[in-house]
Amino acid sequence: AQKITQTQPGMFVQEKEAVTLDCTYDTSDQSYGLFWYKQPSSGEMIFLIYQGSYDEQNATEGRYSLNFQKARKSANLVISASQLGDSAMYFCAMREGYGGSQGNLIFGKGTKLSVKP
């Protein structure tokens, strides 16, 4: 079974509107972290936002916010006021274990976001 599922291969959004990119995860660990990365066409991986499993409030970073619903095991990324430069692939990732036992990230397949002018 996939650990990270991103069900939207591609999304379109009008410039200046908000968009939600879906991510669900599967883990039996109580301690884990959820990450979102952006990969523009140039290829680099850019960290956007992080949510820890024990964080009570949803994470926010500028125009990015994470809609964390622990019981549903979902960690959706919300981008407000979309800009043309937001067009990119977006990856949801999870790191399991708090005690250092597992440091690697498990990535979803990604969602390609296209912002229309």
Next chain:
Amino acid sequence: DAGVIQSPRHEVTEMGQEVTLRCKPISGHNSLFWYRQTMMRGLELLIYFNNNVPIDDSGMPEDRFSAKMPNASFSTLKIQPSEPRDSAVYFCASSLTPGLSSYNEQFFGPGTRLTVL
């Protein structure tokens, strides 16, 4: 500050040749990760080092792949002999040791685009 440095940025080689990819992590980071990205399989962890010691190499596809980290500032990923199916973008990433904080962002290098003819 210098980010993660990878070389070469592009590599084109012929089947059967040896390929060596290089990575210099961010100074002070003691975890290093090698990922491979393809259209079919997405981003996959190949191997993960902590304090220069391989922790998890279960993602290494087969014996043709090997990775070393002789010191804290340098790592190599070697493919010998290379095959066309190895064509992919190979990313190196580094972070502080997981577990010191529940949040340790991984910083990615620009990637090496490998083409095996």
